[in-house]
Amino acid sequence: MACRLTSLASALVFGILAGLAPAGAQDRSIVVASTTSTQDSGLFGHLLPLFKARTGIEVKVIAQGTGQALDTARRGDADVVFVHAKAQEEKFVADGFGVKRFDVMYNDFVLIGPKSDPAGVRGKDIETALKAIQAKAAPFVSRGDKSGTHSAELALWKLAGVDIAATKGPWYREIGQGMGPALNTAAAMNGYVLADRGTWISFKNRGELEIAVEGDNRLFNQYGLILVNPAKFPSVKKELGQTFIDWLVSTEGRAAIAGYKIAGQQLFFPNAEKKGS
Amino acid sequence: MSDQLSAWQLILTGDAALFAIVWLSLAVSLSAVALAALIGMPLGALVALTRFPGRSVLVVLLNAMMGLPPVVVGLAVYLLLSRSGPLGSMGILFTPTAMIIAQTILIVPIIAALTRQTIEDLWAEYRDELTAMDVSQAGRIATLLWDARFSLLTALLAGFGRAAAEVGAVMIVGGNIDGFTRTMTTAVALETSKGNLPLAMGLGLVLVAIVLAINAAAWGTRVWSERQAS
Amino acid sequence: MRATVSDLPLVLDGVSLQAGATTILDRLSLSITPGAPTLIVGPNGSGKTSLLRLLMGLTAPTAGRVSWGGRSESKPVRRAILFQRPVMLRRTAAANVAYALAQAGTPRSERAVRVAALLERVGLFDLAQRPARRLSGGEQQRLALARALARDPEILLLDEPTASLDPAATRGVEEIVLMAAQSGIKIVMASHDLGQVRRLAGEVMFMVRGCLRERAPTAAFLDHPTTPEAAAFLRGDLVI
Numbered sequence: 001m002a003c004r005l006t007s008l009a010s011a012l013v014f015g016i017l018a019g020l021a022p023a024g025a026q027d028r029s030i031v032v033a034s035t036t037s038t039q040d041s042g043l044f045g046h047l048l049p050l051f052k053a054r055t056g057i058e059v060k061v062i063a064q065g066t067g068q069a070l071d072t073a074r075r076g077d078a079d080v081v082f083v084h085a086k087a088q089e090e091k092f093v094a095d096g097f098g099v100k101r102f103d104v105m106y107n108d109f110v111l112i113g114p115k116s117d118p119a120g121v122r123g124k125d126i127e128t129a130l131k132a133i134q135a136k137a138a139p140f141v142s143r144g145d146k147s148g149t150h151s152a153e154l155a156l157w158k159l160a161g162v163d164i165a166a167t168k169g170p171w172y173r174e175i176g177q178g179m180g181p182a183l184n185t186a187a188a189m190n191g192y193v194l195a196d197r198g199t200w201i202s203f204k205n206r207g208e209l210e211i212a213v214e215g216d217n218r219l220f221n222q223y224g225l226i227l228v229n230p231a232k233f234p235s236v237k238k239e240l241g242q243t244f245i246d247w248l249v250s251t252e253g254r255a256a257i258a259g260y261k262i263a264g265q266q267l268f269f270p271n272a273e274k275k276g277s
Numbered sequence: 278m279s280d281q282l283s284a285w286q287l288i289l290t291g292d293a294a295l296f297a298i299v300w301l302s303l304a305v306s307l308s309a310v311a312l313a314a315l316i317g318m319p320l321g322a323l324v325a326l327t328r329f330p331g332r333s334v335l336v337v338l339l340n341a342m343m344g345l346p347p348v349v350v351g352l353a354v355y356l357l358l359s360r361s362g363p364l365g366s367m368g369i370l371f372t373p374t375a376m377i378i379a380q381t382i383l384i385v386p387i388i389a390a391l392t393r394q395t396i397e398d399l400w401a402e403y404r405d406e407l408t409a410m411d412v413s414q415a416g417r418i419a420t421l422l423w424d425a426r427f428s429l430l431t432a433l434l435a436g437f438g439r440a441a442a443e444v445g446a447v448m449i450v451g452g453n454i455d456g457f458t459r460t461m462t463t464a465v466a467l468e469t470s471k472g473n474l475p476l477a478m479g480l481g482l483v484l485v486a487i488v489l490a491i492n493a494a495a496w497g498t499r500v501w502s503e504r505q506a507s
Numbered sequence: 508m509r510a511t512v513s514d515l516p517l518v519l520d521g522v523s524l525q526a527g528a529t530t531i532l533d534r535l536s537l538s539i540t541p542g543a544p545t546l547i548v549g550p551n552g553s554g555k556t557s558l559l560r561l562l563m564g565l566t567a568p569t570a571g572r573v574s575w576g577g578r579s580e581s582k583p584v585r586r587a588i589l590f591q592r593p594v595m596l597r598r599t600a601a602a603n604v605a606y607a608l609a610q611a612g613t614p615r616s617e618r619a620v621r622v623a624a625l626l627e628r629v630g631l632f633d634l635a636q637r638p639a640r641r642l643s644g645g646e647q648q649r650l651a652l653a654r655a656l657a658r659d660p661e662i663l664l665l666d667e668p669t670a671s672l673d674p675a676a677t678r679g680v681e682e683i684v685l686m687a688a689q690s691g692i693k694i695v696m697a698s699h700d701l702g703q704v705r706r707l708a709g710e711v712m713f714m715v716r717g718c719l720r721e722r723a724p725t726a727a728f729l730d731h732p733t734t735p736e737a738a739a740f741l742r743g744d745l746v747i
Contacts, residue, residue, distance in 0.1 A: 031371055031452075031454075036470065039467075040467075040470060040471045044455070045455070048455075058457075060371060060452070060454040060457050060458075061454060061455065062371060062452035062453070062454060063453065075359045075360055075361040075362075076359070076360030076361050076365065077359050077360050077361075077370050077371070177470075178470050179470070180469070180470030180471050180472055181469075181470050183472055184469070184470070184472055187472075202471065203471065203472040204471065204472040204473045204474070205472030205473070205474050206472070233360055235360055235365075235366075235368060402594055403594050405560075405565060405590060405594075406590065406593065406594040408565055408583075409563060409565065409583060409587065409588045410583075410606075410607060410610040410611075410654075410658070411582060411583050411584075411610060412610050416610070420596070420606075423597075423598075424596055424597040424598075426597075427597075505638075
């Protein structure tokens with residue numbers, strides 16, 4: 001009766017828990033805190049099976065904004081961070097949370113805008129374009145989430161001589177979400193948005209959006225890799241994490257990164273030659 | 278899951294990744310319901326049967342906690358299970374176990390509050406009879422829970438519905454890791470953020486269909502077993 | 508254990524029951540001892556049900572003292588009660604009886620045999636596996652009787668158990684009650700049916716407005732009531 005019901009329920013729970021539990025000490029997996037751009041662009045879906053085939057190590061990716069990914073690692077909840085905001089990354093290492101930072105690859109940011117181009121920025125350089133958007137108060141979607149892209153966007157406003165904190169009006173929408181939602185929002189309101197090229201190429205819901213500004217060397221977007229400091233968090237899987245980093249910067253890893261293409265377009269460019277900084 | 282496919286193609290072709298996601302969603306939510314029932318039903322029944330100072334505060338609190346925001350529960354569990362948190366050494370953050378814990382916390386109040394209401398009504402009917410039989414407190418709780426089993430199924434379904442539908446808690450404590458902690462709801466959120474709206478909608482419809490099927494199965498079981506032994 | 512404890516005599520000493528300003532029972536003093544069935548009669552609202560609940564220990568008096576075999580603790584060890592509308596547990600007839608046996612402390616190994624015997628005793632043996640809630644009104648009362656008897660009571664309290672039953676079902680219940688009385692169980696039963704009083708009672712307690720107005724052997728009460736209220740009640744007049 002009641003007791004039979006109870007034992008049935010507990011059998012169910014513990015059966016499921018046992019089935020789901022990680023394999024414990026034998027568990028050859030690492031947690032990588034990374035950015036929405038690397039996941040949403042499909043890069044990890046391409047890289048991880050190759051890495052697993054080579055090493056047998058399973059990589060669990062938590063895709064967050066760069067700021068949040070670094071926070072996750074700062075709490076000891078990841079083994080490796082794979083992000084794109086160099087200044088924040090260097091501070092992370094300097095504060096003792098990371099062992100060493102490696103350049104791994106780059107792509108570039110693109111300014112996305114509606115085909116109608118209300119601010120008239122198509123083909124301009126990024127500095128002129130941002131000035132025009134602010135002057136015309138054309139709708140602009142900001143990530144507003146302390147991600148790498150958000151940091152880059154703020155740096156670009158500064159470069160354009162726009163004090164965005166002081167001059168932002170209703171035209172400037174901070175959504176506090178990932179790259180995909182920012183693009184969805186821009187598509188819905190025909191606004192401008194700064195995006196990484198990888199996410200843009202793989203993004204499906206483009207609506208009236210297209211690239212307005214690209215190729216400006218100030219739109220360079222560098223990705224870095226850091227092993228979380230095992231001295232700070234003994235739970236960090238040092239060997240497995242280092243294996244992942246070593247593989248990504250190796251010839252084989254670089255070829256794998258370069259080999260990821262959507263519709264014939266290469267999304268990321270390996271540049272690990274420069275040794276760790 | 279290949280982005281080029283629609284959700285229906287994934288179902289029709291028996292896409293392994295899709296079925297893994299469905300299985301994980303069901304395993305996590307059903308485990309959470311079972312655990313929450315083990316905690317929430319006796320708790321609700323106990324509150325129904327006892328009178329103590331502050332009881333009405335507890336009842337209001339339980340009812341209010343039915344509306345706990347999943348992200349808040351997720352965040353609290355995250356802070357508990359994080360390596361920097363008090364339970365960090367267990368190393369279960371970003372695992373299905375962590376997701377089960379978060380969802381259990383989320384739905385214990387639902388099951389406890391609905392159980393309390395049901396048991397309190399039934400207790401009004403049973404009080405004299407059970408008192409005359411000199412039934413112990415534990416015996417009363419067991420008897421009332423068993424005799425209310427068909428009504429309590431509704432509480433379980435409410436809990437399951439909440440668990441299966443929520444995305445905030447599992448996203449935070451599970452991390453939406455492909456092939457490991459990705460559920461139906463976090464997959465829908467991910468596909469939406471990739472701008473893959475048809476696939477996201479398709480996955481959402483699959484989720485709705487599954488929840489519908491489980492409710493229909495539970496309802497059928499209830500009707501059948503009530504006919505067997507009401 | 509059971510043999511050493513007795514709930515009889517059951518003694519009420521100056522017992523009153525108040526609900527707010529309303530007096531439900533008014534200074535009752537009486538003693539119930541083993542013997543022929545006692546039937547409590549009186550108009551509706553005279554306090555019959557409240558008296559039975561007090562005798563069972565379900566309600567505490569607001570004044571006075573109730574004692575069972577000299578003890579004033581109220582654990583219902585050797586007494587049982589049959590409510591006017593008993594609650595059927597949502598399980599089979601046999602499981603209802605088994606439940607009562609378990610609560611009465613019958614060892615698990617003896618229960619199956621005793622369930623069968625009790626169901627046989629109340630004529631429900633063939634309906635053992637029927638869900639209790641799908642039994643007829645008379646069958647439910649008999650099942651409740653089996654549950655009450657499962658407690659192996661010394662005193663059995665019954666609150667108008669046949670009030671809503673047809674004559675055939677009433678006879679079924681009365682036969683079980685009489686059998687119980689013959690086996691030595693003290694019966695205290697509320698009734699509004701004078702025919703039933705004639706068929707079952709050894710003595711009558713007549714209540715009006717919470718007071719015990721008359722207590723006498725059945726024949727004496729029916730033939731020579733000593734109070735005008737009892738005489739009026741026996742004539743079929745409304746007694747207020």
